[in-house]
Amino acid sequence: MNPTIELLKSHRSIRKFTDQKIPPELLRELIRAGQCAASSNHVQAYSVIHVIDPDNRRRIAELAGGQDYIAECADFLVFCADMRRSTDAAERAGAEVTRGMTEQLLVATIDASLMAQNVAIAAESEGLGLCYIGGIRNNPAEVSEILKLPEHVYPVFGMCLGYPDQTPEIKPRLPVEAILRQDYYADTRDEELVAGFDRTMNEYYRLRTGGNKDTTWSEQLKPLFTAKLRPHMREFLRKCGFEMK
Amino acid sequence: MNPTIELLKSHRSIRKFTDQKIPPELLRELIRAGQCAASSNHVQAYSVIHVIDPDNRRRIAELAGGQDYIAECADFLVFCADMRRSTDAAERAGAEVTRGMTEQLLVATIDASLMAQNVAIAAESEGLGLCYIGGIRNNPAEVSEILKLPEHVYPVFGMCLGYPDQTPEIKPRLPVEAILRQDYYADTRDEELVAGFDRTMNEYYRLRTGGNKDTTWSEQLKPLFTAKLRPHMREFLRKCGFEMK
Numbered sequence: 001m002n003p004t005i006e007l008l009k010s011h012r013s014i015r016k017f018t019d020q021k022i023p024p025e026l027l028r029e030l031i032r033a034g035q036c037a038a039s040s041n042h043v044q045a046y047s048v049i050h051v052i053d054p055d056n057r058r059r060i061a062e063l064a065g066g067q068d069y070i071a072e073c074a075d076f077l078v079f080c081a082d083m084r085r086s087t088d089a090a091e092r093a094g095a096e097v098t099r100g101m102t103e104q105l106l107v108a109t110i111d112a113s114l115m116a117q118n119v120a121i122a123a124e125s126e127g128l129g130l131c132y133i134g135g136i137r138n139n140p141a142e143v144s145e146i147l148k149l150p151e152h153v154y155p156v157f158g159m160c161l162g163y164p165d166q167t168p169e170i171k172p173r174l175p176v177e178a179i180l181r182q183d184y185y186a187d188t189r190d191e192e193l194v195a196g197f198d199r200t201m202n203e204y205y206r207l208r209t210g211g212n213k214d215t216t217w218s219e220q221l222k223p224l225f226t227a228k229l230r231p232h233m234r235e236f237l238r239k240c241g242f243e244m245k
Numbered sequence: 246m247n248p249t250i251e252l253l254k255s256h257r258s259i260r261k262f263t264d265q266k267i268p269p270e271l272l273r274e275l276i277r278a279g280q281c282a283a284s285s286n287h288v289q290a291y292s293v294i295h296v297i298d299p300d301n302r303r304r305i306a307e308l309a310g311g312q313d314y315i316a317e318c319a320d321f322l323v324f325c326a327d328m329r330r331s332t333d334a335a336e337r338a339g340a341e342v343t344r345g346m347t348e349q350l351l352v353a354t355i356d357a358s359l360m361a362q363n364v365a366i367a368a369e370s371e372g373l374g375l376c377y378i379g380g381i382r383n384n385p386a387e388v389s390e391i392l393k394l395p396e397h398v399y400p401v402f403g404m405c406l407g408y409p410d411q412t413p414e415i416k417p418r419l420p421v422e423a424i425l426r427q428d429y430y431a432d433t434r435d436e437e438l439v440a441g442f443d444r445t446m447n448e449y450y451r452l453r454t455g456g457n458k459d460t461t462w463s464e465q466l467k468p469l470f471t472a473k474l475r476p477h478m479r480e481f482l483r484k485c486g487f488e489m490k
Contacts, residue, residue, distance in 0.1 A: 001274070004249050004370035008278040008363050029246070031425045033253040035418040037362060038377045041469055042416060042462070048425050056428065084432070085423070087470050089439045093463035095471045102482065103382065103475040106354060110379075110401065113358035117282060118253050121366060125249035132283045134355075137348065148429040156355065171287060173280040178330070180276045180293050183301065184393040187329070194334045217287070218338035224286055225332050226340045230348035234489055237347065244479055244489055 007125055012170050014129025015069045017162030022074045026126060027161075033122035037114040045108035046115050047082040049147045049155075050075065056146050063142050064135030064158070074162035078136065078143070079116045081108030083242075084152040099152055100243035112156045123161055133158030140236050151241040169208060172200045194218065252369055257415050259374025260314045262407030267319045271371060272406075278367035282359040288331045290353035291360050294323040294392045294400075301391050308387050309380030309403070319407035323381065323388070324361045326353030328487075329397040344397055345488035357401045368406055378403030385481050396486040414453060417445045439463065 061070035083104050091097045123130050136143045136158045143155050178193040198216035205213040306315035328349050336342045368375050381388045381403045388400050423438040443461035450458040
């Protein structure tokens with residue numbers, strides 16, 4: 001296992017950080033490393049908002065469901081899917097542009113995600129810790145307003161960055177057999193593999209909490225799909241100009 | 246700049262590969278590294294189809310717009326957004342599940358993208374080259390049929406993997422000032438920055454082609470947004486059970 005793969009496999013979310021600041025030049029270097037990820041047709045359909053204002057950090061922490069580390073970490077970034085820059089550029093070059101296509105939502109969401117994962121790895125390679133914040137999609141319209149996002153830009157997720165002040169255990173993952181399939185989807189073994197993973201996660205939770213958290217992966221998933229997680233997203237995206245035509 | 250950041254910044258798409266095979270154990274190791282990426286609520290909403298059958302490789306190469314390297318590379322993977330495994334697991338655990346939410350489309354697309362980017366970096370760290378294939382979304386229904394994808398699973402992109410038989414130049418990226426914004430989106434400098442990047446890309450294209458390709462970033466983008474790129478995606482996703490409720 002080479003050191004880069006070792007780094008990838010040692011990822012854990014960090015939610016507690018020391019007071020140490022991140023040098024501004026390092027932050028720019030992380031973003032540049034992010035930009036080197038592949039991008040669909042070189043569109044580079046992302047923008048990153050570096051939220052410095054402490055009041056805005058606190059407001060976003062509340063809007064994301066009371067995640068205080070958004071206010072406390074060294075730097076907080078919001079990764080945005082951005083179809084504005086590229087469509088504006090094409091328009092200035094004389095194109096009669098169609099916006100709001102479903103494919104554009106996918107391109108921008110994928111572009112922003114690939115880019116962010118490069119930023120995450122670059123950060124970890126420099127000894128930083130991080131935590132993705134999908135919780136900004138709890139109240140995406142308010143977050144967009146705080147960041148003054150224009151039409152055709154939406155906030156995909158946030159990222160807390162800083163020097164780690166904790167070393168959480170690495171969470172187990174589904175067995176590779178459940179993920180990597182040969183030629184066809186063929187899910188005949190899924191139930192069995194998930195049952196095994198439920199036992200793995202149960203052991204992980206019990207050990208980590210001295211027996212207090214006695215649950216499984218499947219149990220943990222239940223509220224996510226029953227409560228219609230973030231039912232506002234469709235309407236929010238429409239209002240942002242991602243009409244999903 | 247540490248070796249990992251150096252690796253990230255040396256990325257270029259590879260479309261020509263040697264005959265050297267990828268050891269199966271290395272491929273599994275890449276997938277395991279991929280699985281270590283962050284996942285929203287630990288849902289792990291992805292599956293990867295390793296397309297081995299040569300006929301299927303050729304058919305997908307055609308469906309993606311005649312990209313022969315899909316058939317020629319050492320290994321070809323299709324990364325799928327998979328909301329089936331996790332919702333089925335929650336259902337077996339007794340949840341009354343709601344499927345087809347827009348948020349679920351986002352979660353699965355983001356999860357698959359973060360995971361794939363880890364696979365890409367792990368691959369490059371082992372001296373492999375790769376190329377993302379968004380072109381499978383040209384004919385996603387046919388690709389889904391070939392891979393026998395069930396409902397609530399859709400093919401996000403492919404990835405060609407192999408040992409590089411070319412060393413293309415690294416493509417310039419937008420200046421970091423155009424991507425990283427402080428506190429607010431504030432796009433007042435975008436037009437100027439894009440104009441500068443158009444000059445950079447023009448120089449890049451001219452040098453690379455001995456003057457034959459005299460175009461800019463903005464010009465290159467024009468057909469993408471005028472031709473209503475992949476207008477079938479909305480209906481395709483709906484048929485897959487991603488109804489975007």
